[in-house]
Amino acid sequence: MTTRTGFSCFASRFILAASLLLGLGSASNAAYASEPVRAELGAAGCDGLLLARGVTPDALLADCTCPPKGCVRTQGYWGNKPGVVWPKGYDREADFFGSGLSWQEVLDRPTRGDAYFILAHQYIAAVLNTASGASAPNSVRSVIIAAGAWFATAAPGTCVRxxxxxxxxxxxIxxxxxxGEYPGGPKHCDED
Incomplete structure (x- = not known):
């Protein structure tokens, strides 16, 4: 299977694991401490969530065996579908990190090969999916956390060509x- 950006699933996961082990693209633990992390519990506690602060992506690489909960939607749904209400705590007009753009403006901007916007579109959808109750394998959560830390220091236009x-x-990823195609993740939602 090949992802929509041209990497094989194995290659994407290998790059993720290698980058986390080598510390590439990650910030200090202090950057992660500001965001609560939801990590699914083992089989005995699949109905609950463990809230932890300061958990690094390295600690989240092992996926749990809990069945997926909820369903996921694409960035097109969150950005383009009329009348979609975003989960509580998320505002379309809020600043997207230091980009000078709102979350909605980021979704409205064409990517034009800029990895900042390619990642931002997928990051926003993943954050909204998890905030809407969709579970995420720990490896996906680690990417969300690492991307959030990267956005805290990155600027649009730095990832072209x-x-x-x-x-x-x-x-x-x-x-x-x-x-809804990630192994161990929830399936795509049936459209309303």
Whole structure:
């Protein structure tokens, strides 16, 4: 299977694991401490969620065996479908990190090969999917956390002409998740 960005699933996951082991594209633990992390519990506690602060992506690589919960939708649904209400705590007009754009403006902007926007589109959809109750394998959660830390220091326009291959691989993983095709993740929602 090949992701929509051209990487094979194995290659995307290999790049993710290697980058996390080598510390590429990640920020200090302090950057992760500001965001609560939801990690699914083992089989005995699949109905609950463990809320932890300061968990690094390395600690989230092992996926749990809980069955997926909820369903996922694509970035097109969240950005283009009229009347879609975003989950509580998320506002279309809120600033998207330091980009100078709102979350909706980021979704409305064509990617034009810029890995910043390619990743941003998939990141926004994944964040909204999880905020809407869709479970995410720990490997997907680690990509969401790493991407959030990267966006905290990155700017639009820095990832053009093939640059930022790690961020492109993150986008491929999140795209697979948002389309309901990620192994162990929830399926795509039936449209209303």
């Amino acid at each position: 093939g640059a930022c291959q790690l961020q492109r691989s993150w986008a491929g 999140l795209d697979e998740y948002n389309n």
